[in-house]
Amino acid sequence: MNQSCDILIIGSGPAGLAAARAACQAGLGITVIDDNPRPGGQIWRNGPQTRLEPAVLARLAILEHPSIRYLPGTRVVAALKPGSLLLENAEHGFVITYQRLILCCGARELLLPFPGWTLPGVTGAGALQALVKNGLSISGERTVIAGSGPLLLASAATACNAGAQVNQVLEQASGTSVMGFAAHLWRWPTKIRQAIGLATTVYRWNSHVVEALGEQRLEAVRVNVGGRLKDIPCERLACGFGLVPNTTLAVHLGCELQGTAIAVDPHQRTILPQVYAAGECTGVGGSELAMVEGEIAGLAASGQHQEIKALLSHRDRWQAFADRATQAFALNPAIHNLAQPDTLLCRCEDVPFAAMACEASWTAAKLQTRCGMGACQGRVCGSAAQALFGWEAPLPRTPLVPARISTLL
Known part of the structure; x- marks a missing residue:
């Protein structure tokens, strides 16, 4: 057909x-x-x-x-x-x-590894939104949102509307960067209204996840809030470091x-x-x-x-907002050092951080460790490896997604 x-x-x-x-x-x-x-x-x-x-x-x-x-x-x-x-x-x-x-x-979503990030109950910030919108019940669950960027506040709002108890929203960017970004929102009035609607008293800047804690599933999360470590009991952690x-x-x-x-x-x-x-x-x-x-x-x-001509200035205006957000929420280098040697980087094939860190490229790592050969086909660990090690992305090969033999024939 x-x-x-x-x-x-x-x-x-x-x-x-x-x-x-x-x-x-x-x-x-x-x-x-x-x-x-x-x-x-x-x-x-x-x-x-x-x-x-x-x-x-x-x-x-x-x-x-x-x-x-x-x-x-x-x-x-x-x-x-x-x-x-x-x-x-x-x-x-x-x-x-x-x-x-x-x-x-x-x-x-960019997901970067940290100890315990594979525990049930840990997802990306955007992934939590998708799960809730598709029917996941999180009513009454103690929830921590962490990572970087405006998506954190949107994810927190989705969780709150679904009945979750959002204990903390942790932004890794500094207070200077966040306040500097907020100070320029007058140029985009709709964003001011959005920010007011998403504002929460549990928002903290200069803060990030250190470790997810638990045996069979998430029980608590260890966080760095302004330089001080503390453990927060929770059933759910949504952590994403941008897109x-x-x-x-x-x-x-x-x-x-x-x-x-x-x-x-x-x-x-x-x-x-x-x-x-x-x-x-x-x-x-x-x-x-x-x-x-x-x-x-x-x-x-x-x-x-x-x-088209009438739209170009409109695009430039919103591109300026995007550039401002990218600069304000750039990742702190400390985020790249959260993983321990035994922290899994490729979750599909159980490949630890240390096994990939010693390789020179994605291709070499894939040959030696089978990273990227599981169900996600490198969509998670590949992006993480590029961010952590500066590797170039591999060239996509046919088929781009798992497909039936009848389709390929």
Whole structure:
């Protein structure tokens, strides 16, 4: 059951929805795919514990437009010849051909190892949000949120709304950095309102996790708060150190990277003439930046170039916010030294930190230790290794995700 379209959009988060909304005005055939069962990405993740605002529901409604075909639960297995991808859903594999491709692949949470981080009850900050929105009950659970960036406050709010007892929100950045960031929020009034709505009295800066404690599951967390160690009894720890752009498909296609993100021009074009990119995969910056980038990409891919000029200053404004946040919440070097020699770095294959730290590259580590060869295929330990050791990311190979033999055939 092969398919074709004029514009193929990968991802139905803020950027992908904005791209679809802009592109459909040109009367072209558009297909939107996402590996999640419901649209919205992480920030607008829809589930049994979620009540979306009317403005968000209006954005999701674009997928019902007659010129748009929406394929949830669909993953990219491989790029074939230029202009075609091999896809797979729960029922079968198939090939889709396109004239233009817009990558809105989002970002992954950066999880860095520390003693006890593999205990049941320990998740990423964004992962806790996803679990709660998909129905996980955490009512009454004592919870600690830790790591870096504005996501911590959003995760804490989600946990509180789900009935959890949030004891601490620990930000590793210094008070000077956090207050300096807050002092410039007047330039983005909507962010001031968000910050007020998410504010909590248990927020602490210059603080980070040292160790998760417990036997069979999490029982407490040892933290460094302003230079002093203390143990906090808890049933749940959500710890994330920012986000990493998801560039796997882009690199597989042959796109260039700028740092850790997909390199694009002012019209969101990559170096490949038929491929565009927008949102967190081009640099982490929040939903507002993702939406305006997605709109620009949708307009450019559908040939509506006249409408783009009015959006450029809007994008620059939100890019300035993203740059300010990146600078304010940069990781303290001490965070990279939390792991002990016997701390697992690759959880899938039980590879300790010491076994990987002595290697010179990801490829060498993989050959010697089997790191990255488990269920996550290096999505967790690979990003951690790049952050900890400065290794270059490996080139993605076919298949990009585990796939059925029938699909590959």
